[in-house]
Amino acid sequence: MNTIQINGLEKPVTTLIQGSDYFKPSIYEKVCQVLDRYVAIGGNTIDTAYVYCGGESEVAIGMWLKERNNREDIVILTKGAHHDQNGQRVNPEAISHDLFKSLERLGTDYVDLYALHRDDPDVPVSVIIDALNEHIEAGRIKAIGGSNWTTERIEAANEYAASNGLVGFTFSSPNLSLAKANEPFWKGCVSTDLADLQWHKATQMPILSWSSQARGFFTGRFTPEDRCNKDLVRVFYSEANWERLHRAEQMAEKKGVTAIQIALAYVLNQAFPTCALIGAQNEQELVSCLEGSKIELSDEEVDWLENGE
Structure with a gap:
């Protein structure tokens, strides 16, 4: 499997990252099947x-890591400081609370990649970077990033870090997909636009994309008339996206692959390092993702898929 390098890590990060938002100890057998298959095809990074799942995802992963005795072979990406019923939680106290609890659940003394799950623009970047650097210095975190942070806030954070001799963000995890979001999927989420793509190209900061395949938009199961999936309709139904789907289908036919594999290839063939978070739950889905990750697209093909030019 292809890999990228993220500053702060010695281990490479595989371009397919296995998602775990449904993992629980109560389905541990399935968790093991999913992770064992993923590792068998060369994957090494779990999101x-x-x-x-109220913390159960991390618990189940920790059980698997202990049983397989493979912690040093695996890159763990976990996230904290998500808002709760009382509001925003991007502050040093919440970061420390969530990180220590995540470490306990995972059964490890460090995480490879730690991302703030949301941002709070009212909190100065200096406060956030200072807090995260304390954990880096203590060895609890190898590399830090933002999940659903704007490029403007990441840039401000990194300018502060650079001017104060501190470690800045070395990756970002927004939504990046061939289907462009009409609005955030969840409150506080960020999807990349053209300006973001240009910024990442200039900085070469990696993107670890969630919903990289637009939550099944490119499977062929949906049509403009089928409006049963309200979230998909709200976020991805647009004339421009139906045209992108049509172009993906055309390219797929020429290359002898599927449209959803082309959508994955779009994410992994950007002009800067990228990874795709995947939700494969069976062998067929996993093999499809692996084959899609190997498709090479030219810059012209990527532009044509996105813009039809």
């Missing part, structure tokens, strides 16, 4: 979060 989780403090809030996934």
